[in-house]
Structure formats: structure tokens, C-alpha cells
Amino acid sequence: MNDNTGQTRQAAVTPFDTAKLDRLMEEAGIDVIVATSKHNTQYLMGGYKFIFFAAMDAIGHSRYLPMVIYEKGAPDHSAYVGNRMEGAEHQNNPFWTPSVHTATWGTQDAAGLAVEHLKKIGKTGGRIGIEPAFLPSDARDLLASRLEGARFVDATHVLERLRAVKTPDELAKLRRASELITDSMLATIAAARAGSTKMEIIEQLRREETNRGLHFEYCLLTLGSSHNRAGSPQAWVEGEILSIDSGGNYHGYIGDLCRMGVLGEPDAELEDLLAEVECIQQAAFAKVRAGVAGREIIVAAEAELEASPSAAFTDFFCHGMGLITHEAPFLMTNHPVTYDGIDADKPMEAGSVISVETTMLHPKRGFIKLEDTLAITDGGYEMFGDRGRGWNRGGA
Numbered sequence: 134m135n136d137n138t139g140q141t142r143q144a145a146v147t148p149f150d151t152a153k154l155d156r157l158m159e160e161a162g163i164d165v166i167v168a169t170s171k172h173n174t175q176y177l178m179g180g181y182k183f184i185f186f187a188a189m190d191a192i193g194h195s196r197y198l199p200m201v202i203y204e205k206g207a208p209d210h211s212a213y214v215g216n217r218m219e220g221a222e223h224q225n226n227p228f229w230t231p232s233v234h235t236a237t238w239g240t241q242d243a244a245g246l247a248v249e250h251l252k253k254i255g256k257t258g259g260r261i262g263i264e265p266a267f268l269p270s271d272a273r274d275l276l277a278s279r280l281e282g283a284r285f286v287d288a289t290h291v292l293e294r295l296r297a298v299k300t301p302d303e304l305a306k307l308r309r310a311s312e313l314i315t316d317s318m319l320a321t322i323a324a325a326r327a328g329s330t331k332m333e334i335i336e337q338l339r340r341e342e343t344n345r346g347l348h349f350e351y352c353l354l355t356l357g358s359s360h361n362r363a364g365s366p367q368a369w370v371e372g373e374i375l376s377i378d379s380g381g382n383y384h385g386y387i388g389d390l391c392r393m394g395v396l397g398e399p400d401a402e403l404e405d406l407l408a409e410v411e412c413i414q415q416a417a418f419a420k421v422r423a424g425v426a427g428r429e430i431i432v433a434a435e436a437e438l439e440a441s442p443s444a445a446f447t448d449f450f451c452h453g454m455g456l457i458t459h460e461a462p463f464l465m466t467n468h469p470v471t472y473d474g475i476d477a478d479k480p481m482e483a484g485s486v487i488s489v490e491t492t493m494l495h496p497k498r499g500f501i502k503l504e505d506t507l508a509i510t511d512g513g514y515e516m517f518g519d520r521g522r523g524w525n526r527g528g529a
Contacts, residue, residue: 145208145231148179149295157291158205164259165204166288167247167276170267172456173292174213175385177201179229182385183219187348195239198272200247201230210254214246244272248279257281262288297453297461298484303386304508307455307486310347310388311506311517314381317341319521322394323529327371331356332364338379347381347388354378355500362500372397375527376500380458387458389488391504392521399524406443406495407524410503413437413449413491421507421514423483427451427464427476434491447493454488454506462487485509 158166168174175182178201186197200214212232220235222228232250237243251257257280263273265287277285299307321338329337331354339349353362357373369375375394380387393407416437420430434449441447450469453462453476462476462485481487490504503522507514 145211145229147208147211148229149177151208154203154291154295155205157294158262158288161262161286161288161291162260163205163262163286163288163291165202165251165254165256166262166291167251167268168201168203168264168288168292169198169272170264170292171199172385173264173267173296174199174201176292176296176456177203178213180385181222181226181228183216183222185216185218193238195241196269198237198240198243198269200243202247202250204254204256207254210256212247212250214243214250240269240272241275244275245279248276251280258283260284260286262286262291264289264292293461296455298482299455299486299508300484303455304484304486306384306386307388307506307508308515308517310381310383310386311390313345313347313383314342314379314388314390315392315518315520317345317347317381318377318379318390318392319525322375322377322392322521322525322527325369325375325394325396325527327369327396327528329369329527330365331367334369334375334377335364338377342379342381347383350380350382350387352377352379358495358497358499360494360500369396369527374399374403374499374501374524376502378502378504385456387454387456388506388518389454389458389504390506390518391490391502392525393501393503393523394525394527396527398526403498403524406493406498406501407503409441409443409447410491410493410501411522413441413447414489414503414505417449417451417489418505418507418514418516421487421489421509422481423509423511424480426478427462427474427481428478430481430489431464431477434489438491443493443495446495447491450490450492452488454486458488461485481509483509483511 190196202212204210211230213230215235234246335352342349355376378391380389417434420433453460466474493501506517
């Protein structure tokens with residue numbers, strides 16, 4: 134057993150596929166990874182996340198910077214670098230890494246401990262994989278100044294690929310997140326009345342998600358003919374529609390769906406407009422299964438969209454999801470988030486999870502959208518949170 138001094142224990146039992154990570158590191162020319170993002174350190178630590186910094190990283194003049202160090206082919210050389218208070222977490226539920234350094238209060242002392250560990254395992258001059266977007270400049274400067282001969286390599290892609298196919302436990306968490314968000318959104322729509330403001334409805338959703346065990350992250354809400362999804366004093370009026378798009382976190386895994394509401398009964402035009410959105414979604418769903426290139430999903434949906442009477446103001450989007458809202462597979466380029474659709478021509482893998490969404494910005498009737506979460510299987514897909522996909526009545 135080890136403590137926060139960094140002493141090592143016996144053989145490591147890793148919570149992830151080391152053979153896959155070793156292969157990805159070899160392909161990328163990386164000898165050792167120093168992961169620093171919250172989502173990747175959480176993944177590499179088997180789901181562990183320190184609650185004290187769950188909402189905010191800043192403390193004093195610096196910030197919390199967890200690190201997981203993994204050497205290719207040598208999991209017994211792995212280390213976790215964390216805050217001084219995490220020694221108690223390790224005492225109660227020992228971390229898997231053979232070395233644990235819970236002695237930091239900021240970025241530079243975390244980087245200093247990483248340097249000491251890299252020296253100990255003889256990897257000060259190798260090719261070190263980092264996450265540039267999640268490594269503060271002062272920490273990187275310290276690493277560079279003390280690791281003479283080291284070459285820093287972007288490990289973002291390696292870690293994204295490692296997480297792309299979900300385990301049964303991860304799929305269960307994503308399913309649960311989606312189910313709880315769907316329940317919360319439907320309850321919120323039913324509770325809203327004429328005169329309920331956007332801020333009140335958003336607060337209602339926050340309570341619904343929190344009471345169900347989710348960590349509320351955001352709510353994008355529209356009322357009536359407006360396309361503005363930010364909170365405001367705007368009130369819901371009889372006969373108007375509502376779109377509610379929310380992200381909630383369940384044990385580190387994100388749920389992200391959109392459902393529609395109406396105050397009163399939907400007229401024939403509203404029924405037709407939502408049916409157009411549904412037809413585009415179904416065209417995409419029909420192509421989803423393991424082995425199919427992601428581009429086929431997009432082509433099928435966009436063909437249906439182009440034939441729609443509302444094509445001029447309707448958009449289709451598809452993206453991977455899991456620990457974060459946009460992760461592998463990456464299927465569309467800069468649409469709307471800035472990244473390349475590098476997986477569009479690759480076969481989809483069973484166990485990957487995607488979000489499929491169609492958004493109509495109707496000039497008179499408002500913001501009409503469905504967003505659904507699908508887990509890819511060998512025979513097709515499993516949809517998470519598959520309820521409330523029609524017009525849900527407010528004031529019920």
C-alpha cells in the first residue's frame with residue numbers, strides 16, 4: 134500500500150484497456166502520457182473525480198490540476214498527482230495507480246511532482262504526450278524547463294480514441310443520464326403554465342434534474358416564435374410552443390436531449406412541422422448500425438432534409454458523446470463546433486454513442502427541435518430516453 138509520498142505498491146490493475154492505449158500511443162509516437170483534463174483523468178482513474186473541485190478549479194493564486202501519468206507498456210509505472218486533500222480519498226478508496234502524489238495546491242507544484250515521477254521512471258527525455266488545451270502555460274513551462282531533451286506530443290487524439298467505445302458500465306450511465314433528463318424535461322413542461330417565465334422554467338428543470346440525482350449543467354429554452362435560447366423574463370403564452378434542450382451529468386457521463394412542448398393543443402401546422410423534423414431523424418436512424426460509415430447517416434438525413442418543405446430554415450447535426458458532449462466519433466466538420474469530421478468515412482463501432490439532432494428555425498412558429506441519443510449496436514441502435522418525442526402539453 135502507498136500513501137501520499139509517492140511510494141509504490143505491487144502490480145497495477147487498470148480500469149481501462151491498456152493494450153488499446155499502448156497501441157494508440159505507439160501509432161502516435163508517444164512514450165508516456167501526462168493527462169491533465171478533468172474528463173481524461175477521470176476516465177484513466179476509473180471514474181474517480183475529486184468533489185472539492187467539481188464546480189470550480191481556482192484556488193488562491195492558482196488552480197487545481199490533477200495529472201495521470203502512464204508509460205506505454207508499463208502500467209506499474211503509472212502515477213496520480215492530486216491535491217493534498219485527496220490523500221483522504223485515497224485512504225478510504227485506494228487509487229489504482231502504483232504511485233500516488235497527493236501534495237499539490239496549484240499548477241506548478243503539480244508539474245514539479247510530475248517531473249520527479251518522470252525522472253524516477255527514466256522518461257525525462259522521451260516523447261511526452263500532453264493535452265495542450267488542458268495544460269496551463271505555467272505548468273507546461275515548468276515541464277519544459279526541467280525535462281531537457283523531452284519532446285511534447287499532442288495526446289488529445291489518443292485519449293479520444295481510447296474512450297470512443299463505451300463499456301457496459303459506461304453505457305448504463307449514459308442510458309440513465311438520458312432517462313433522467315427526459316423525465317425531468319417532461320415533468321418541467323407539464324408543470325409550466327401560462328405566465329411561467331423562461332427563468333422560472335429553467336429553475337424548475339434544475340430542481341427536477343437535481344432531485345433525480347443528476348448534476349444540472351445547462352438548459353437552452355425557447356418560447357413562442359423566438360429563437361433565443363437564453364434565460365429571460367419572457368413568459369409562456371397560451372397556444373405558444375416551447376423547446377427545452379438540456380444537459381445533465383450522471384456520475385461523470387453527459388445526457389443531452391431536446392423535447393417540445395405546447396401550451397394548449399398543437400394545430401395542424403405544428404403537427405406537420407414536427408413530423409418533418411421526425412422524418413429527418415428517422416432517415417438518420419435507419420442507417421445507424423455498427424460497420425456503417427458515419428457519412429451514410431448524414432447523407433440519408435440530409436437527403437430527407439432537402440426534400441422537406443422547411444429545408445431553407447432546418448439543419449441536421451450528428452456528433453459523438455460520452456464524458457463530454459462532443460467526442461469520438463467526429464462525423465461533421467465545423468458544424469457547428471470547430472473540429473474535423475475525421476470519422477465520417479470510418480465504420481461505426483458497436484458501443485459508440487451518438488447524438489442525432491434536427492433543428493428547425495421556423496420564421497413564424499419558432500424553434501422546433503428533436504435531439505436523441507443512440508448507442509450503436511451490431512444490429513442497429515438502442516435509443517436512450519425514447520419518450521416525449523411528440524408535442525407535450527404544458528399545464529397538465
